[in-house]
Each structure stands twice: as C-alpha cells, then as structure tokens.
Amino acid sequence: DAGVIQSPRHEVTEMGQEVTLRCKPISGHNSLFWYRQTMMRGLELLIYFNNNVPIDDSGMPEDRFSAKMPNASFSTLKIQPSEPRDSAVYFCASSLFPENTEAFFGQGTRLTVV
Amino acid sequence: DAKTTQPPSMDCAEGRAANLPCNHSTISGNEYVYWYRQIHSQGPQYIIHGLKNNETNEMASLIITEDRKSSTLILPHATLRDTAVYYCIVLNAGGTSYGKLTFGQGTILTVHP
Numbered sequence: 001d002a003g004v005i006q007s008p009r010h011e012v013t014e015m016g017q018e019v020t021l022r023c024k025p026i027s028g029h030n031s032l033f034w035y036r037q038t039m040m041r042g043l044e045l046l047i048y049f050n051n052n053v054p055i056d057d058s059g060m061p062e063d064r065f066s067a068k069m070p071n072a073s074f075s076t077l078k079i080q081p082s083e084p085r086d087s088a089v090y091f092c093a094s095s096l097f098p099e100n101t102e103a104f105f106g107q108g109t110r111l112t113v114v
Numbered sequence: 115d116a117k118t119t120q121p122p123s124m125d126c127a128e129g130r131a132a133n134l135p136c137n138h139s140t141i142s143g144n145e146y147v148y149w150y151r152q153i154h155s156q157g158p159q160y161i162i163h164g165l166k167n168n169e170t171n172e173m174a175s176l177i178i179t180e181d182r183k184s185s186t187l188i189l190p191h192a193t194l195r196d197t198a199v200y201y202c203i204v205l206n207a208g209g210t211s212y213g214k215l216t217f218g219q220g221t222i223l224t225v226h227p
Contacts, residue, residue, distance in 0.1 A: 004157075031212050043158070043201075043217035050212045091157050093215075101146075101205065101213035105157030 004106035006092050012112045018080040021109045024073055025094030033103065034067055034077050035091040043091070049075065050097065082113045118202045123222040126196075132189040134221050136202030139183040146207045147178060148215070149187045151198040158201065158217075161187065192225045199223075 119137040126132040148163040201220040
C-alpha cells in the first residue's frame with residue numbers, strides 16, 4: 001500500500017477563495033482523522049470519521065470548515081472562504097479501529113492563504 | 115484521555131541511548147501509552163505502544179513503571195536521523211475513542227555528532 005495520500009502537497013490561495021484538501025486513506029482502514037498543525041497551537045484534531053460517518057467535529061474551528069467522507073477511500077476538507085489565519089499544515093491519518101489503533105499519517109498539505 | 119507531561123527538549127550524542135521520559139500520573143486502567151515522533155516537515159510516525167508490560171520493537175523500547183504513572187521511551191543507539199519531536203500520548207484503545215490521538219507539545223530530541 002502506498003500509505004495515506006494527500007493532495008495537493010502545497011496550496012497557495014488568496015483570502016476569500018475556496019480551498020479543498022483531499023485524502024485517500026489506507027485501503028481497509030475504517031477510521032480517518034484530519035489534523036491541523038501550526039507553530040502556535042501544535043497538532044490539533046479537527047474531525048474524525050469511523051466507517052465514513054463523522055464521529056466528532058468539535059475541533060473544527062468554525063463554520064467555514066467542512067469535511068466529508070463519501071466513501072471508504074476518499075475524504076475532503078473544505079475551507080470556504082479561506083482566511084490568512086487558516087495557513088497551516090493539514091494532515092490526514094487513518095487507522096483500523098479497534099483491531100489496530102496505530103495511526104498512519106500522510107505527508108500533509110501546506111496551505112498558505114495570502 | 116489522561117494528560118501527559120514531557121520535557122520540552124533533550125540532547126543526545128550519536129550512538130548513545132536516548133531516554134525520553136513521560137509522566138501520565140492520571141492514567142486509568144484501560145488506557146495505553148503510545149509514542150509517536152515527527153521528523154521535520156513529515157507527518158507523525160508511530161513508534162511503539164504498551165499497556166503495562168515493557169515493550170520492544172525494531173525502533174525502540176518502552177519501559178512503563180509498575181504504577182503506570184510514568185514511562186520512558188528508549189532509542190538504544192540514536193542516530194542523526196532520530197532528531198525529531200517525540201510525542202507521548204495516552205489513549206483508551208477501546209470504547210468510543212476510535213483511536214483518536216491528542217497531541218501535546220512533545221519533546222524535541224536533538225541528536226548531535
């Protein structure tokens with residue numbers, strides 16, 4: 001397996017634009033997590049899914065953020081409209097719960113909003 | 115999940131053992147201790163986990179005290195590539211946790227020549 005695949009790796013956008021981050025989890029995994037990392041706040045859990053169902057989105061900063069998981073092999077994190085303070089590295093991770101709770105992380109998407 | 119406390123930074127000489135401590139004094143009986151690391155510009159990487167017995171794998175060893183209130187991650191022969199931020203996380207591996215990880219600030223380990 002190629003691991004967790006995120007795209008794009010880098011995204012630069014203007015304030016107010018819509019941004020969509022994509023994630024392909026490891027095949028067979030049933031839990032998917034979206035994290036955001038900044039220097040100030042470290043790694044924050046935004047939302048997680050189990051069997052494609054959102055379980056907890058309390059980490060989503062505000063209504064501008066939304067996430068979907070239409071099937072077991074794809075998830076998106078959308079920011080609309082984007083703001084400079086959304087600039088961060090966004091990581092996606094997947095795991096097989098409860099059999100194996102080791103989480104595998106993607107390489108991340110570095111988002112810059114100007 | 116119980117909270118953890120780690121020193122903000124540590125140094126280690128290449129080839130020597132790196133011993134990274136973690137305090138988790140409020141850990142409950144069904145919570146595991148997990149260790150991840152994050153090398154610069156990469157996603158976090160799983161290292162090892164344990165419940166109460168000491169564990170060893172190809173990357174590291176995990177020593178958990180008998181009262182489970184603290185643990186130590188041991189990298190037996192540190193290399194320059196082990197320079198990273200190391201996170202100690204307590205996780206209820208069952209129930210409704212779904213395996214979600216809550217990261218603290220971790221320990222920045224610098225391995226020097």
